[in-house]
Amino acid sequence: MSTYQFQRKQTDDRVEWTPEGNGETLLRTKLRLGTAIGLIDRSHLCDWLSGDRVPRLTLVTAPAGYGKSSLLSALGLRMTEAGRAFGWLSLDQDDNDPIRLLVYLAAAIDEAAPGTGRHALEILRSGQQPAEVLATRSLLSAIERIATPITLFVDDAHLLTGNATPGILCRMILSAPTNLHFVVASREDLPMDLSPLRLSQNLREIGAVSLALRPDEIQMLAERNGLAPIGARVLRALVDSTEGWAAGIQLFLLASAHGEDPQALLDQFDGRDRQLSDYLGQAVLRALRPELRDFLLQTAALDRFSDEVCQAVLPDVPCKAMIEELDRANLFVIPLDRQRKWYRYHHLFGDFLRDRLETEQPGRLAVNYAAAARWCAANGSVGEAISYAKRGGDYDFAAELIAAASEQTGQYQGDHGSLLHWIQDLPDEGLDRLPQIRLGKAWSLCFNNGHAEALAELDRVERLCAGAPADQAAILRQSAGMIRCVSACLSGDADTARLSGAEWLAAWPDARDFNRGAVTNAMAYACIARREYDFGLAAVEEAIVAHSRCRADYGVICALAVKGLLLTALGRMDDAERVVRGALDDALRLWGEHSQAAGQMSALLAEIMYETDRIEEARHHLGEGELAARQIASPELKLIQHGIGARLARLGNPAAALAILRAGIAEARAQKRPALAAQLGAGEVALLLAEGRGVEAEEVARRNATDPLAAGGRDAASDRDEPQWVAAQRVEAQRDSAIRLALSLGDYRPALAEASQQIADLRLDGRPAALITALMLKAVALLGTGAELAALRAVDEAARLAAESGLIRRIADEEPVARAVLQRYVEVRETVAPTDLAGAPMALVRRLAALCSLPAARGQAAARDQCGPAPGEPEIDLRPKERQILSLVAQGLSNRAIADSLFLSEKTVKWHLYNAYSKLDVKNRTAAALKARTAGLLD
Numbered sequence: 001m002s003t004y005q006f007q008r009k010q011t012d013d014r015v016e017w018t019p020e021g022n023g024e025t026l027l028r029t030k031l032r033l034g035t036a037i038g039l040i041d042r043s044h045l046c047d048w049l050s051g052d053r054v055p056r057l058t059l060v061t062a063p064a065g066y067g068k069s070s071l072l073s074a075l076g077l078r079m080t081e082a083g084r085a086f087g088w089l090s091l092d093q094d095d096n097d098p099i100r101l102l103v104y105l106a107a108a109i110d111e112a113a114p115g116t117g118r119h120a121l122e123i124l125r126s127g128q129q130p131a132e133v134l135a136t137r138s139l140l141s142a143i144e145r146i147a148t149p150i151t152l153f154v155d156d157a158h159l160l161t162g163n164a165t166p167g168i169l170c171r172m173i174l175s176a177p178t179n180l181h182f183v184v185a186s187r188e189d190l191p192m193d194l195s196p197l198r199l200s201q202n203l204r205e206i207g208a209v210s211l212a213l214r215p216d217e218i219q220m221l222a223e224r225n226g227l228a229p230i231g232a233r234v235l236r237a238l239v240d241s242t243e244g245w246a247a248g249i250q251l252f253l254l255a256s257a258h259g260e261d262p263q264a265l266l267d268q269f270d271g272r273d274r275q276l277s278d279y280l281g282q283a284v285l286r287a288l289r290p291e292l293r294d295f296l297l298q299t300a301a302l303d304r305f306s307d308e309v310c311q312a313v314l315p316d317v318p319c320k321a322m323i324e325e326l327d328r329a330n331l332f333v334i335p336l337d338r339q340r341k342w343y344r345y346h347h348l349f350g351d352f353l354r355d356r357l358e359t360e361q362p363g364r365l366a367v368n369y370a371a372a373a374r375w376c377a378a379n380g381s382v383g384e385a386i387s388y389a390k391r392g393g394d395y396d397f398a399a400e401l402i403a404a405a406s407e408q409t410g411q412y413q414g415d416h417g418s419l420l421h422w423i424q425d426l427p428d429e430g431l432d433r434l435p436q437i438r439l440g441k442a443w444s445l446c447f448n449n450g451h452a453e454a455l456a457e458l459d460r461v462e463r464l465c466a467g468a469p470a471d472q473a474a475i476l477r478q479s480a481g482m483i484r485c486v487s488a489c490l491s492g493d494a495d496t497a498r499l500s501g502a503e504w505l506a507a508w509p510d511a512r513d514f515n516r517g518a519v520t521n522a523m524a525y526a527c528i529a530r531r532e533y534d535f536g537l538a539a540v541e542e543a544i545v546a547h548s549r550c551r552a553d554y555g556v557i558c559a560l561a562v563k564g565l566l567l568t569a570l571g572r573m574d575d576a577e578r579v580v581r582g583a584l585d586d587a588l589r590l591w592g593e594h595s596q597a598a599g600q601m602s603a604l605l606a607e608i609m610y611e612t613d614r615i616e617e618a619r620h621h622l623g624e625g626e627l628a629a630r631q632i633a634s635p636e637l638k639l640i641q642h643g644i645g646a647r648l649a650r651l652g653n654p655a656a657a658l659a660i661l662r663a664g665i666a667e668a669r670a671q672k673r674p675a676l677a678a679q680l681g682a683g684e685v686a687l688l689l690a691e692g693r694g695v696e697a698e699e700v701a702r703r704n705a706t707d708p709l710a711a712g713g714r715d716a717a718s719d720r721d722e723p724q725w726v727a728a729q730r731v732e733a734q735r736d737s738a739i740r741l742a743l744s745l746g747d748y749r750p751a752l753a754e755a756s757q758q759i760a761d762l763r764l765d766g767r768p769a770a771l772i773t774a775l776m777l778k779a780v781a782l783l784g785t786g787a788e789l790a791a792l793r794a795v796d797e798a799a800r801l802a803a804e805s806g807l808i809r810r811i812a813d814e815e816p817v818a819r820a821v822l823q824r825y826v827e828v829r830e831t832v833a834p835t836d837l838a839g840a841p842m843a844l845v846r847r848l849a850a851l852c853s854l855p856a857a858r859g860q861a862a863a864r865d866q867c868g869p870a871p872g873e874p875e876i877d878l879r880p881k882e883r884q885i886l887s888l889v890a891q892g893l894s895n896r897a898i899a900d901s902l903f904l905s906e907k908t909v910k911w912h913l914y915n916a917y918s919k920l921d922v923k924n925r926t927a928a929a930l931k932a933r934t935a936g937l938l939d
Helices: 043-050 068-082 098-112 118-124 132-144 165-174 195-199 215-224 232-242 246-257 262-268 274-286 290-299 307-313 319-329 347-360 364-378 382-391 395-412 416-423 428-433 435-446 451-467 470-491 494-507 513-530 533-549 553-569 573-591 596-611 615-632 635-650 654-670 674-690 694-706 724-744 748-765 768-784 788-805 815-831 842-851 857-867 880-890 895-902 906-920 925-934
Strands: 008-010 014-017 024-027 057-061 085-090 150-155 180-186 203-206 333-335 343-345
Touching: 043 068, 057 068, 068 085, 068 150, 068 180, 085 098, 098 118, 098 132, 098 150, 098 165, 098 416, 118 132, 132 165, 165 180, 165 195, 215 232, 215 246, 290 307, 290 319, 290 347, 290 364, 307 319, 307 364, 319 333, 319 343, 343 347, 347 364, 364 382, 364 395, 382 395, 382 416, 395 416, 395 428, 395 435, 416 435, 428 435, 428 451, 435 451, 435 470, 451 470, 470 494, 470 513, 494 513, 513 533, 513 553, 513 635, 513 724, 533 553, 553 573, 553 596, 573 596, 596 615, 596 635, 615 635, 615 906, 635 654, 635 674, 654 674, 674 694, 674 724, 674 815, 694 724, 724 748, 724 768, 724 815, 748 768, 768 788, 768 815, 788 815, 788 842, 815 842, 880 895, 880 906, 880 925, 895 906, 906 925
Parallel strands: 057 180, 057 203, 085 150, 150 180
Antiparallel strands: 008 014, 014 024, 333 343
8 A cells, every 4th residue: 555645746737746657636716816807996995804814605606606715816816915714615516525625725725825735635545444533633732723814715615515525614614723813605505503603703704795896896897808888778777677787787798898789688688697797608608709709618517628629628628828818808717827828708608608519519518528538538637537428428439437546546545535426426337347446446435334235236346257257257256255345344244253254265366465454454454253262363463464465554444443443352552552552643643633543543543542541542542533433433432432432421421421322322223233332332231330220220231131232132134143243242241240230239139140150250361351340340249248358369460460460440430349358458458468469569559549439548559659650569650752841841831832843733742741741640731740850760
């Protein structure tokens, strides 16, 4: 997989951010202020720019032809003259792809303040699943870090009609920092609630009434067109007829300039908007010489045009001379760059020209679209080429372009949004003719939670193999089988991912490295649910080797994520942290701190940090990994998002914790994931009991046991028996709830029997986290039956396991139910310490006492803070970067100043501080610096 290190290059018509060996080309004309036609002074609409307080959003809303783009151009020119930073983006229909839209927004802002869009572009164009929200967050954070005010002009926002793209722009506006201002032009109201902006006086609205040209402005426009002053009667009639509609007035002036009688034009007109544009447009065309008229009609197919692309449409016409003549005549052509190389037609006039061409020469518009598509493809504008080909009905050519780009775009760049947007509207015969498009579609659907549709596409591919040549059929079947394994892995079907993966490896011993790496990683992921940890660790090493051979960096990172999950399940927390931190460092180096790869690793670190009692760092990483957990949506990441999220919330807000758990349970049931629903359901029961809500807890436990999905039984969707691994997880979760309910009612002997059986089962599969929890519950039951020594031995075994693995929170989280037995255990260890209760180190015992706020721990904790670590406690091990940052904290520098001096983001500085707080057992900057200095840890 290519490593994307972006470098900014400019040509006459493009801006390129170029990775190794492959460039993502952006149309520079979309990022450049256009030159308004016959620009006149509209100071009364521009003066707000010079005020002390510029609103966050200036919204210019009016129907077509009211001069919205001209006003934005006038505002932009004023900003240029004043030396103020601004970016420009002209939208088109292809921008309904969320990734394309965000790429252009980032590029436009980067034009205003070079460097601010770099991280967002790295996120969006790296070899990974797109991360729209993370890219937006990165972009806004970069803007906030600079002092320069930036204005972003967005023209033609009404063209954002997709399901997601209007929301992206709206979220950016509503979340913008104070130094970012938007000026947005649209034919329609934006689909957003503007009341917060209105209430905060952060909105300025300019509508059709304000945009309507006044009589003095019409006279000024006539003068700019070289016309004599308009008589008062004609002027009144023109204002009455057009209501100040700029496009109609401009067309009227053009027709008059080419010999039409002004009064006759007005006398014959009856109606507004489209009727007026058609009538006056025909009047304009009538006055042109035939060659120029035909040039207008033929080139109207082009969204933007230069003499080169026009020459491709009209090879026998002197296109450069024609464009220069149109420009001189001011015939509704708008220059898109200062070199006047690229142009577009006024939207309304372009619509009229296309309709006129189709009326006069049926079928010619499609021919011109096809010629434009081929020119764009030959000149590196694949997205534009696909759009033109589809509009012209040349679906075969569009399919060929998509087929050629699908693997690189989807599998190696992870740009699933663009690929699915390209494929949209392609007829089935095109997809059947080039089945690799269906493979690309299936792959991208897997990463957009479209597993059922993806499998249907793969079924179609495999049916097509029957009529394909043997070698081609083999390649298609190999890739289809690989995607099936990946889909099963991501959707939580562990049995299919594990077993069909083994069959695939046997069937394709010489498979290409990318496919082999994807399949073995899917198998390894399945082993987490199936508790086949040794096999999973071996498979993940194969995946790392295969992806490394083909330079699939994101594949390697995903394999390391699976390895981290496997090690965490085995309680090898130090090894898990080393692997995941190393992968996070790689992700940060390759794609930046806001990439999905980094987010995925942060989610895994959140669990590791929580279980090892580094709470602030766990909170930090959970926030950083939230979007990755939502996008990838695997059961393991969902368990972190909702399970660890609830446990963190419970420390300060039990109501929020309950809401997190219930949201996760609802999602698990909607996605038909019974094991996940059962695990989160057990967490809900435990939380309710800890809060003293026993009746509710009993009802939830009863529902969990009888709900067909949560309880398992048979899979209603496929009518298959419940997989063994699902049954095992369900039984474990239900037994946990049964033990807790019995303990809450004082039924200690039934609780003891269930806990003993749970422990016996857990000793077989080697998961210390669950075993620690079961031992603590057993200890409570034993103490309740009067078997104090046996209870203390159970606690000591749990503490010993916690010391060996680092799973400290597993004991601390049981404090609400196990407080009495924990208190007794600490007392005995501090005084008697018999040999059969000395398995856990005393340092851990004291730490647990402090975590659970047990009375005997308070004095010891204070003494430890003053005197340093107690004998036997590990020394504080700060990483070099943590020491460096704490040294600067000790000098009085703010987080932002530290970030600037070390060339880090402020968020990264906070992350290192959270880690240092946890190691030093403090809660703020001052205490951390003091303790580190006292311990001799600072330079």
